[in-house]
Amino acid sequence: MAWQKKLYRILKKPPLKDEPMSRHTSMKVGGPADFLIYPQSIEELSRVLKLTQKEAIPLYVLGQGTNLLVRDGGIRGIVLSLADMCSFCDFSNNSIRAGAALPLSTLGSKAAKRGLSGLEFTTGIPGSLGGALYMNAGAYGVTIGELVQEVSTIDFTGNCKIRSGRELKFSYRWSAFQEEEVIILDGVLELISGDINKIERKAKMILDERLAKHPLYPSAGSVFRNYPGKPAGFLIEQSGCKGMSIGGAQVSLQHGNFIINRENATAGDILALMEIVKQKVKDNFQIELEPEIKVVGENGSK
C-alpha cells in the first residue's frame, strides 16, 4: 500500500493535502505542503513517526509559522502541527507545564492572572511555546530559555526524552533543538510570584511599545540576526535599504530588520530582497548578515 493511504488510516482527522503554507505563516507566503497533519494523541503521532521512518518521508514541524519563510514550491512530505494535542497548560505552585502548541500570548496572560511574573517580555511575540523554545525567543534582554526547567520531546525515530534547561544550551536565538530532528511536546517553566497589577501593567506597556514600533503588514519578525554590538536593523537602515522593495515585498519603513508582505509578495520576492539587503550591508560594513528566520521548502512552484 502506498504510504499516503497508510497515513489516512493512521490519522483520525484527515490530513490536508496540498495545503498552501501561505495559510499557516504570518508572512502569508509559501507553496503547498504535500500533507499537513494534526495528530490527536501521542499514540497517533508515534504511528506517523514509524511510517515516516520506514518510508523515508520528510517531516517538518510547524508551530504558528511566525518565524518561517516557506519557499513558493512548498514542502514535500509531511508537515506536522501539534495544535490538537499539545495546547494544555497546568500550574503547580510557581511553575507551569504547557503544551508546545499553546500560543505564547495565552501562556503569558494565564500566568499574569495567577500573579506569576517572568513572562511579561513575551507580550506581543506571536507564535507557540514550541517555536519559542526552538528559537529561544526573547525581547527586552530576556529569553524563554532562562525560565526553562525541563522540556519533553519525541525524536523522529520515536524516542521520548525529558531534557533539562541546561542541557538545551540556550543562547541568542538558539537552542540545541536546532541541531536535532526532534519534536518538542511540552515544557516546564519556572516563574516567580508577583503582584497581578504590576505584571499586567508591565505587559501592557510592552504591548503598546511593540504596537508603535512594529509594522502592521504581514511579516515574520526580525529577518536577520543581530551582529554583536550592531543591531541588524541599524546596519540595514545605514545601508540605505529601508523602503526598498521587490515585487510585493518591502523592507519596512518602520523597522529596518522587518521585511513586509506589502502586496501579494511571493517567497521569491522576499528571498531576492534579503539577498540585496545582505549585499548592501556587506558592501557598507563588511558584515555578513545571517538570517534569523527559518527558510524551508522548494523553489519554484509545485
Ligand SMILES: Cc1cc2nc3c(=O)[nH]c(=O)nc-3n(C[C@H](O)[C@H](O)[C@H](O)COP(=O)(O)OP(=O)(O)OC[C@H]3O[C@@H](n4cnc5c(N)ncnc54)[C@H](O)[C@@H]3O)c2cc1C
Ligand atoms: C510581528 C512579529 C514580532 C516578533 N517579535 C519577536 C521577538 O520580539 N522576539 C523573538 O524572539 N521572536 C519574535 N518573532 C519571531 C517569532 O514570533 C518567534 O520566533 C516565535 O517563537 C516562533 O514561534 P512559532 O510557533 O511561530 O514557530 P514557527 O515559526 O512555526 O517555527 C520556527 C522554528 O521552530 C520549529 N518548531 C516550532 N514548533 C516546534 C516544535 N513543537 N518542535 C520542534 N520544532 C518546532 C520549526 O520547525 C521552525 O524551525 C516575531 C515575529 C513576528 C511576526
